[in-house]
Amino acid sequence: MLLATWGTALNILVFAALVAAVIYLFVLIVRALKKYIGSKEMREEKQAVKRTLGETLKAHRTRCQMTQEFEAEALGVSRQTVSKWENGVSHS
Structure with missing residues (x-):
């Protein structure tokens, strides 16, 4: 036991x-x-x-030392459109 x-x-x-x-x-x-x-x-x-899409777009653009004009041309939009995207003014 x-x-x-x-x-x-x-x-x-x-x-x-x-x-x-x-x-x-x-x-x-x-x-x-x-x-x-x-x-x-x-x-x-x-x-x-x-980050917003605009912030990301701007970060990549500046890291690659591209201008808004170059990016706009590559995307087929105006420079003003790229500026609006980066500043969050327009989402289109």
């Missing part, structure tokens, strides 16, 4: 250790995700997603 109670107690301890390990791993994962979400890389990615 004494052996059976020790076996049960051992099973309970092993189960408790496994539960504690799972909880500890969960806490570590949550901490890592919180750190990643707050990281500079993630903030920049969120900011890029929030």
Whole structure:
């Protein structure tokens, strides 16, 4: 009878250790995700997603050192249209 109670107690301890390990791993994962979400890389990615089409168009144009005239000609629209897109005045 004494052996059976020790076996049960051992099973309970092993189960408790496994539960504690799972909880500890969960806490570590949550901490890592919180750190990643707050990281500079993630903030920049969120900011890029929030950009409007005009902001994105202007960022690409300036990065490639293109003028509005060049971009307008490539897209088959007027320079004023590109300017309106970039400034958010017109969506067409």
